[in-house]
Amino acid sequence: MKLEQFQIQISNPCEVVTTGQQLNGMVTINLTKPMKMKGIHVNVEGKAKTFWEIHGGKNTTKYRASETYLNHVVTLVQTETGDQLKHPAGNHVYHFSLYIPANAPSSFEGRRGHVRYVCKATIERPWKFDQHVRKAFTVIHDLDLNLLSSYGVPVVLSKEENIENWCCSAGTLGVTLSLKKTGFVPGEPILYDITVENKSNSNINKVQLELRQVVQYTGFCNHIFSSGSPKYHTKEEKFSLLNESLRVPNNETGRINRGSILPSLPPSYLEGCGIISTSYFIVLAVRCGRSLVQMEKEILVGTIPFIRQHQSPRYQSSLPSMEPTAPPPPYDAAPPSYEECVFGRIDIFEEGETNTVGEHDWAPAYPNYNWQIQNVEILTAVLQPPAYTEN
Numbered sequence: 001m002k003l004e005q006f007q008i009q010i011s012n013p014c015e016v017v018t019t020g021q022q023l024n025g026m027v028t029i030n031l032t033k034p035m036k037m038k039g040i041h042v043n044v045e046g047k048a049k050t051f052w053e054i055h056g057g058k059n060t061t062k063y064r065a066s067e068t069y070l071n072h073v074v075t076l077v078q079t080e081t082g083d084q085l086k087h088p089a090g091n092h093v094y095h096f097s098l099y100i101p102a103n104a105p106s107s108f109e110g111r112r113g114h115v116r117y118v119c120k121a122t123i124e125r126p127w128k129f130d131q132h133v134r135k136a137f138t139v140i141h142d143l144d145l146n147l148l149s150s151y152g153v154p155v156v157l158s159k160e161e162n163i164e165n166w167c168c169s170a171g172t173l174g175v176t177l178s179l180k181k182t183g184f185v186p187g188e189p190i191l192y193d194i195t196v197e198n199k200s201n202s203n204i205n206k207v208q209l210e211l212r213q214v215v216q217y218t219g220f221c222n223h224i225f226s227s228g229s230p231k232y233h234t235k236e237e238k239f240s241l242l243n244e245s246l247r248v249p250n251n252e253t254g255r256i257n258r259g260s261i262l263p264s265l266p267p268s269y270l271e272g273c274g275i276i277s278t279s280y281f282i283v284l285a286v287r288c289g290r291s292l293v294q295m296e297k298e299i300l301v302g303t304i305p306f307i308r309q310h311q312s313p314r315y316q317s318s319l320p321s322m323e324p325t326a327p328p329p330p331y332d333a334a335p336p337s338y339e340e341c342v343f344g345r346i347d348i349f350e351e352g353e354t355n356t357v358g359e360h361d362w363a364p365a366y367p368n369y370n371w372q373i374q375n376v377e378i379l380t381a382v383l384q385p386p387a388y389t390e391n
Contacts, residue, residue: 005030005091006357008042008119008135014338016138016365019272020102023137027076027096027121031089038124039078039085042096045120046070046104046139050113050217050275052233063219063231065275069104070117084126105272106141106303107364109346111235112217113276115139116348120356132356136348138338138364143267143302151183151300157284163200163291171200171250175293177284183300186339187368189259189378190241190299194284196255198248202289207256209242210283211381212296213265218275237343239263239381241282259378263342264366268301303367338365 011024027042046069054061076094079085100117108115117139123131145151160174174197184190190211198204217233241260248254270278283296345361 002031002033002035002089003029003123003131004032006121006123006131006133008121008133008358010119010135010137012137014138014365016140016338017100019100019104019139019141022097022099024097025095025119025135027094027133028091029087029094029123030091031087033089034086035089035123036084036126037077037087038082038126040076040087040094040121040123041078042074042076042119042121044070044072044074044098044117046100046115046117048105048108048113048115048273048275050219050233052112052217052219062222063233064222065113065217065219065230067273067275069101069272072098074098076121100139103272104139104141105270105276106266106366107138108266108270108273108276108278109341109343109348109364110215110217110276112215112233115270115273115276118348129355132353134349134353134356134358136359136362138366140303140367141267141270141272142304143269143271143300144304145183145185145300145302145306146304148183148300148302152181152306154178154180155182155297157295157297159293159295161291161293163202163288170202170289171198173198173200173204173286173288173291173293175284175286175295177282177295177297179282179297179299181306182282182297183302183306184262185302185305185369186262186264186366187337188262188305188371190262190282191259192241192257192282194242194256195253196246196248196286197253198250198288200288201250202291204246204248204254205287205289206285207242207244207246208240208285208287209260210285211239211241211260211262211299212281212283213237213239214279214281216277216279239342241381260381261378262301263381264339264368265301265342266364266366267303305369337368337370339368340365 017023048067050065074096118136120134157177163170176195178193215235218230246254281296285294340363345363347360348362
């Protein structure tokens with residue numbers, strides 16, 4: 001076989017590029033003999049797609065949408081006239097580079113859609129099948145928490161509800177959730193202070209704290225009688241931050257003061273994407289007898305952390321300081337690391353791709369900061385197995 005090696009390499013650290021910056025890569029080919037070809041080029045493409053189906057009886061309604069953010073071809077080898085040439089044998093490396101648009105959204109892989117950036121190199125061959133190799137890379141559209149100061153102030157959520165016993169009221173239960181801020185970056189602990197005031201005759205069974213990711217997909221119906229209006233489809237993923245029994249006797253108060261690491265996740269909103277949006281919520285649930293007291297607060301997942309904490313003089317937090325031992329990096333510095341998305345790798349090859357090599361399993365990587373917090377127990381967020389459904 002003439003073609004011994006055909007691959008793409010991304011030169012950017014961790015194969016991650018920030019919007020508005022330059023993507024750098026190289027294509028390597030190794031030929032045992034000269035090869036006739038029309039040329040070699042690289043197509044760099046960035047697209048969002050959504051897709052889901054609704055089944056009703058014998059009918060299936062499909063919903064689809066797509067957006068293109070980048071579609072650029074870089075020619076690496078070609079004659080001036082466009083005629084075929086005989087590429088010499090041996091090992092050859094061709095470099096390419098281009099800028100990622102500043103308004104392109106972050107990479108995202110979900111159950112009903114994705115935002116995906118791929119380099120695809122092609123050897124055009126006369127009278128034979130073309131040869132292809134593809135390589136995915138991550139794009140980050142920065143979400144700077146410092147530009148959203150309202151997410152840097154403390155919040156206190158309180159709720160008091162009557163507790164129902166089997167036949168009558170059993171008193172009340174007061175629950176308070178305190179967060180020193182609501183803006184975080186992956187790798188940073190979400191510090192929380194939970195206070196439970198039991199004024200009921202029932203025992204408190206369990207205290208649960210969850211991080212929920214809510215993704216909304218937009219699509220359009222393929223039915224001939226469709227109005228053409230967009231339809232929306234929502235999927236949730238849950239991360240267990242805390243799940244434990246808390247025994248609080250009647251007329252006493254219990255308290256939990258801990259933290260949970262925010263896993264590697266795409267930023268809130270997916271700014272720049274018009275058909276997929278992401279949001280995140282902290283959800284607290286306290287079960288007492290037959291009753292459930294529940295509250296939630298939206299938080300922001302960013303890519304650049306707060307440089308300084310915003311304090312409110314009206315609120316004296318009982319939480320330890322959230323200042324890291326080393327300050328966050330300046331805006332123009334890369335974070336300490338990038339980590340693959342917590343959801344893991346998926347097969348990114350699409351139907352109809354023939355004579356194409358390259359990695360099938362892939363996952364985007366997001367900025368991850370190594371926070372050092374003292375005097376508080378830090379837990380690891382656990383992804384709960386998703387309940388997959390067809391709809």
